[in-house]
Each structure stands twice: as C-alpha cells, then as structure tokens.
Amino acid sequence: MLSYILRRVLYAVPIALAVSLLCFLLVHIAPGDPVNAIVPADAPQAVVDQIRAEYGLDKPLPVQFGLWLLKVVQGDLGRSLATGRAVTDDLFVAVQNTLRLSLIAAAIGFAAGTLLGAIAGAFRGSWIDRVAVGLAAAGVSVPHYWLGMVLVIIFSVTVNVLPAMGAGPGGSGDWAWNWEHMRHLVLPAVTLSVIPMGIVTRTVRGIVAEILNQDFVNTLRGKGLRRGGILLHVAKNAAPGTLAIMGLQLGYLMGGSILVETVFSWPGTGFLLNSAIFQRDIPVLQGTILVLALFFVSLNLLVDLMQTALDPRIKRA
Amino acid sequence: MPHDPGANPLVEVRGLNVRFVSRDATVKAVNGVDFTLAQNESLCILGESGSGKSVTLRALMRLNPPKKTVMEGAVRVGGHDIVAAPEKAMADIRGRVVSMVFQEPMTALDPVFTIGKQIAETIIRHEGVSRAEADRRALGLLELVQIPSAKRRLAAYPHELSGGLRQRAMIAIALSCRPKLLLADEPTTALDATVQIQILLLLRRLQQELGMGVIFVTHDLGVAGEIADRVAVMYAGRFIEEGPVAALMRGPLHPYARGLMGATVHAGMRGTRLTTIPGAPPDLSRPVQGCAFAPRCPQAGEDCLPAMPELRSPAPGRNVRCIRVDEAA
Numbered sequence: 001m002l003s004y005i006l007r008r009v010l011y012a013v014p015i016a017l018a019v020s021l022l023c024f025l026l027v028h029i030a031p032g033d034p035v036n037a038i039v040p041a042d043a044p045q046a047v048v049d050q051i052r053a054e055y056g057l058d059k060p061l062p063v064q065f066g067l068w069l070l071k072v073v074q075g076d077l078g079r080s081l082a083t084g085r086a087v088t089d090d091l092f093v094a095v096q097n098t099l100r101l102s103l104i105a106a107a108i109g110f111a112a113g114t115l116l117g118a119i120a121g122a123f124r125g126s127w128i129d130r131v132a133v134g135l136a137a138a139g140v141s142v143p144h145y146w147l148g149m150v151l152v153i154i155f156s157v158t159v160n161v162l163p164a165m166g167a168g169p170g171g172s173g174d175w176a177w178n179w180e181h182m183r184h185l186v187l188p189a190v191t192l193s194v195i196p197m198g199i200v201t202r203t204v205r206g207i208v209a210e211i212l213n214q215d216f217v218n219t220l221r222g223k224g225l226r227r228g229g230i231l232l233h234v235a236k237n238a239a240p241g242t243l244a245i246m247g248l249q250l251g252y253l254m255g256g257s258i259l260v261e262t263v264f265s266w267p268g269t270g271f272l273l274n275s276a277i278f279q280r281d282i283p284v285l286q287g288t289i290l291v292l293a294l295f296f297v298s299l300n301l302l303v304d305l306m307q308t309a310l311d312p313r314i315k316r317a
Numbered sequence: 318m319p320h321d322p323g324a325n326p327l328v329e330v331r332g333l334n335v336r337f338v339s340r341d342a343t344v345k346a347v348n349g350v351d352f353t354l355a356q357n358e359s360l361c362i363l364g365e366s367g368s369g370k371s372v373t374l375r376a377l378m379r380l381n382p383p384k385k386t387v388m389e390g391a392v393r394v395g396g397h398d399i400v401a402a403p404e405k406a407m408a409d410i411r412g413r414v415v416s417m418v419f420q421e422p423m424t425a426l427d428p429v430f431t432i433g434k435q436i437a438e439t440i441i442r443h444e445g446v447s448r449a450e451a452d453r454r455a456l457g458l459l460e461l462v463q464i465p466s467a468k469r470r471l472a473a474y475p476h477e478l479s480g481g482l483r484q485r486a487m488i489a490i491a492l493s494c495r496p497k498l499l500l501a502d503e504p505t506t507a508l509d510a511t512v513q514i515q516i517l518l519l520l521r522r523l524q525q526e527l528g529m530g531v532i533f534v535t536h537d538l539g540v541a542g543e544i545a546d547r548v549a550v551m552y553a554g555r556f557i558e559e560g561p562v563a564a565l566m567r568g569p570l571h572p573y574a575r576g577l578m579g580a581t582v583h584a585g586m587r588g589t590r591l592t593t594i595p596g597a598p599p600d601l602s603r604p605v606q607g608c609a610f611a612p613r614c615p616q617a618g619e620d621c622l623p624a625m626p627e628l629r630s631p632a633p634g635r636n637v638r639c640i641r642v643d644e645a646a
C-alpha cells in the first residue's frame with residue numbers, strides 16, 4: 001500500500017508541472033500589456049522599458065517560465081504589480097478564507113445531498129423522491145449571484161439578521177471562530193452549497209438505487225438483517241463513488257467561489273482573482289491560479305487513494 | 318393427502334397463490350400449490366423456465382419484492398405462519414428457521430465485505446453473541462463446508478474466491494444459525510460440472526449431518542435423483558405431479574412430466590431419442606382455462622378445457638393433475 005501511495009504521488013508531479021506551464025501561458029496569451037497597468041498612459045518610453053526589465057517581462061517566454069518556476073518551487077510567487085506586496089502573503093490569507101468558506105459550504109452541501117440522495121434512492125418513485133430530485137435540479141441550475149442577492153435582500157435588508165458583506169465586523173480580515181465572524185459565513189456558505197448539494201443528491205440517489213437493485217441485498221434480507229444492518233452494507237458500497245464526486249465538488253468549490261466571493265466581498269482567492277484580473281496583476285493571477293490548480297490535483301490524488309483504500313476490488317498493483 | 322409427512326411436518330403449504338401486481342399487468346406466478354415436507358426430508362422442484370419455481374421458493378421465506386407481491390394461502394414453516402407474520406417477526410425467522418442458497422454466488426455476496434464478516438454478522442444478528450465468538454463460529458462453518466485454509470479465507474473478499482468456494486461460503490452463511498429448512502435455488506447452475514457434483518455431495522452430507530429439510534430447484538434430473546427424496550414437477554405455477562424420486566423418474570405420469578424427462582439427458586437412456594416438448598408455456602399475465610398444459614399436450618381433448626384437473630393419487634405417495642391418469646391404477 002505504501003509503495004502504491006508513493007507511486008501515485010509521483011504520477012502527480014508531471015501533472016503539476018503541466019498545470020504550472022498552463023498557468024504561466026494563460027496569462028501571457030491573454031490580450032493586454034501588463035506594464036500598461038502600472039505605468040500612467042503618458043509615461044515616457046524609457047520608464048516603460050525600465051519597468052519591463054525590472055519585472056523580467058523583456059526576456060523570451062521560455063526563460064520567463066524557467067525563472068518563474070525556479071522561484072515558485074522556492075515558495076516565491078513574486079510581488080504584486082498593484083500593491084508591491086509579496087503575492088504569497090496575500091495569497092496565504094485569501095486561501096485560508098476560501099478554504100473556510102468552501103469547507104463550510106461543502107459540509108452543508110454534502111450532508112444535505114447525501115441525506116436527500118440516500119432517501120430518494122431508497123424510496124425511488126415516491127413523492128419524497130420527486131421532492132429531492134426537484135431540489136437537486138433547482139440547486140444546480142440557480143445562478144450563484146442571483147441566489148446570493150436574493151438571500152441578501154431577505155436576510156440582510158428585510159429581516160436584517162445577517163451581514164451582507166465581508167468576513168468580519170468592520171471589514172476586518174482577521175478571522176476568529178466566534179459568532180461575530182461566523183455570522184458573515186452563513187449567507188455565502190449557503191449560497192455556495194446549493195450546487196454541490198444538488199450534484200451529490202443526484203449522484204447518491206443513483207448509486208443507492210443501483211445498489212439496492214443488486215442481488216446481494218436480497219441475500220441480506222434472507223439472512224434476517226433489518227433495515228439498519230442493510231443500510232451498513234449500502235453505505236459501504238456507496239462510499240467510493242460518493243467520495244469521488246465529493247472530492248471533485250470540493251475542488252470546484254475552491255475555484256468556483258469567485259462569483260460568490262465577489263457578491264459577498266469575501267476576501268478569498270476568488271475575490272483576489274477578480275481584482276487581479278481587472279488590474280492585470282499578473283503575478284497575483286498566476287500565483288492564485290497555480291495554487292487553486294495544485295489544490296485540485298492533490299484533492300484528486302487524495303480521493304483516488306481513499307477509493308483504493310475503501311474498495312477491495314480496486315487492484316493496488 | 319397420500320403422502321404422510323408425520324404428525325409434525327416442517328413445511329405445510331396449502332393453496333399458495335403468488336401474484337405480481339404492477340401498473341401494466343398482473344402476473345400470476347404461482348396458482349395453487351399444496352405440499353408438505355417432513356423434518357429432514359428433501360424435495361426437488363423441476364420445471365421449465367418461468368414455471369414459478371423460484372417464486373415458490375422465495376414465498377417460503379416471504380422474500381418476493383414486498384411492494385408488488387400479493388401472496389395468498391397458508392404457508393407454515395417450523396410452526397411459523399409465513400403469510401401473516403409481521404415483517405419484524407419475519408426478519409427473525411429468515412436466516413434462523415429458514416435460509417436460502419442463491420444461484421449466483423458472485424452477485425449474491427456483498428463485494429465489499431469479507432466472507433468472515435458476512436457469516437459473522439448473521440450469527441450476531443440472530444444469537445447476539447460477541448464479535449470474537451461469531452468469528453470463531455464463522456471459522457468453524459468454513460471448515461464445515463470444506464473450504465481449504467479456512468482461516469485465511471475468512472479475510473477474503475468474494476472476488477478473491479473461485480466460483481465453487483464462493484458457493485461454499487454462501488452455504489456457510491445459510492447454515493450459520495442452523496436453520497431447520499434450507500432452500501437452494503439452482504445452487505450449482507453457475508458452476509463448472511465437476512464443482513457442481515462436489516457442491517451437491519456437500520449439500521447432501523450437510524443435510525444428513527445437520528438434520529434439515531431441504532427444498533431445491535434444479536434443471537438437472539441427475540442432480541434431483543442424487544439428493545432428493547421426493548420430486549415435484551411445476552408447470553404454469555402449479556405442481557402438476559409430485560412423488561417419490563425413484564418412482565417418478567422411472568415412470569412419470571403427467572404428459573408434461575414425461576415430456577420433461579424425455580427432453581433431458583440422464584443416465585440409462587443411451588440409445589433413446591431426446592425429445593422436446595413442442596410449443597411454449599402459457600403467458601402468466603392472462604387467465605388460463607382448464608389444464609394449462611392442454612395446448613401443448615399430445616393427449617389433450619375437449620374434456621381437458623372446462624376446469625383445472627383435480628389432484629389424483631394413482632399410487633400411494635404419488636399425486637398428479639391430469640384427467641387421463643386413472644385413479645388408483
């Protein structure tokens with residue numbers, strides 16, 4: 001098992017490299033000269049050239065990539081063009097905020113989705129199944145920004161019980177696990193949770209219904225097992241497939257929170273990305289995308305490993 | 318009843334009817350089955366595909382899909398009323414009083430639980446013993462069904478065993494709480510010929526050693542001859558003939574039973590021609606008038622059609638539903 005884990009981790013290295021290259025190129029292929037974002041439009045050509053050289057933007061692309069990668073592996077993602085601060089400093093705070101938001105959203109979405117999906121799968125065709133399928137469809141099709149604004153209108157404007165913006169009182173960036181801060185999490189987390197809720201509901205429903213159709217469930221009934229005993233078997237059979245979809249969804253949550261973070265001014269990676277895009281802040285853009293992509297890669301690796309551990313039929317060779 | 322199962326039969330079935338009701342059709346799978354089985358007796362059910370053998374077997378432990386099944390008649394197993402028992406009581410009966418070996422050991426076992434766990438959970442469920450005690454019993458059961466290196470096999474998953482070993486494990490699960498009645502639905506159909514014989518010999522030995530009643534379904538007359546005391550031939554959801562194995566196989570009385578024996582290869586018939594029964598069994602979602610076999614029967618006449626033939630007993634211990642067979646020959 002240990003050598004298997006090691007091998008899977010090694011397989012992830014070329015993927016990570018390819019991802020880095022893609023991140024690097026993505027920004028350079030996009031139209032617009034990043035230098036224009038930092039210097040005034042009427043600056044003399046000499047100044048523009050000097051800044052270009054300072055940031056290494058005058059060198060050929062492969063060299064730029066090599067230099068960039070060399071720094072990246074040392075944990076240096078460069079400095080923001082807009083603020084001059086180290087990208088890693090801002091990113092560190094933003095990643096924490098995004099993690100907090102997406103983990104809470106995942107917890108809500110996964111718990112509700114698993115429960116709904118399991119019930120729907122067990123009582124396929126009943127009214128409860130139809131309700132669950134309807135909720136799932138609504139969850140995946142409602143646009144984030146629309147739902148976010150509706151929630152704000154209801155809970156922040158009309159009833160005024162929950163804050164509409166920021167991650168803490170007075171727009172502070174320091175997080176603490178107290179009610180004053182957690183209040184700020186509720187609306188964005190709920191908004192973010194509806195898509196994974198819908199997708200997990202659908203998936204778990206399908207998996208559970210398929211398992212209950214298998215012959216061995218009849219054997220279990222024939223042995224005299226009651227509902228609880230059978231549920232244990234269904235759960236263990238459903239775990240690998242459910243886990244896979246959850247891992248994927250968690251990855252999407254991390255990257256996909258950009259709209260929600262913008263709607264709620266949540267100081268996470270999505271928010272950071274959004275402002276970096278508008279300011280053509282290439283180092284911030286590259287660093288953020290890279291971190292999100294690498295997170296996605298490691299998440300997939302983790303899910304693969306967990307699936308292997310859970311399903312005896314998957315060969316570890 | 319000519320067949321005398323003694324004062325205290327293990328299984329008593331009277332007028333069993335099983336229907337499957339769905340939106341588009343009602344399938345009448347079992348249409349009036351009567352029989353009794355003594356303690357320690359073994360009965361083999363023969364019949365074409367779709368004649369209702371599996372449904373009858375599952376009815377004995379009320380294992381047909383609960384939502385769409387309508388079950389009527391009287392079924393008593395080991396003194397328990399199977400038709401009327403509440404679901405909770407049924408769960409106590411299943412696995413403890415009556416258990417079943419299924420046809421496909423690959424799909425009938427949970428792929429993500431070890432063999433040992435699947436045996437042990439049954440024992441824990443019914444006898445409330447500790448995990449350690451259940452594991453110890455599971456090991457004993459694997460030895461009982463002659464699985465080599467049993468200890469190692471406790472930790473094996475179903476896909477790690479051969480078909481024959483899987484079926485032995487299935488039998489171990491079925492026997493784990495010493496049921497009085499063992500049901501086996503084509504227990505060897507999915508296996509190689511050589512493995513089939515081993516499993517059958519095992520079943521026969523276990524029946525004698527543990528003293529159980531056994532009802533099994535097979536398409537193989539040789540199998541039936543080997544381990545059955547009595548044989549029942551099923552057609553369109555009824556037992557159309559039933560009797561002691563030797564007498565019935567030597568001289569089947571019902572035209573369908575004769576056809577079935579003629580259509581199957583078995584020992585001592587070298588040189589005779591294999592025959593087939595022309596036509597197809599009736600559609601069970603339509604009502605049948607009179608003898609269900611009449612449309613395919615070489616001896617059928619007008620007199621076969623008005624009503625289903627009553628049970629006749631032409632010889633002690635033998636029953637047949639055919640008006641062409643003379644009572645008490």
Ligand SMILES: Nc1ncnc2c1ncn2[C@@H]1O[C@H](COP(=O)(O)OP(=O)(O)OP(=O)(O)O)[C@@H](O)[C@H]1O
Binds near residue numbers: 373
């Ligand atoms: N769950 C079910 N729902 C609807 N119809 C069913 C169900 N189970 C069995 N039947 C129908 O009942 C009839 C008898 O089926 P059964 O499985 O008992 O046949 P069988 O004698 O065991 O045949 P085989 O030799 O192929 O196993 C068939 O027409 C079958 O289609």
Ligand SMILES: [Mg+2]
Binds near residue numbers: 372
């Ligand atoms: Mg069958």
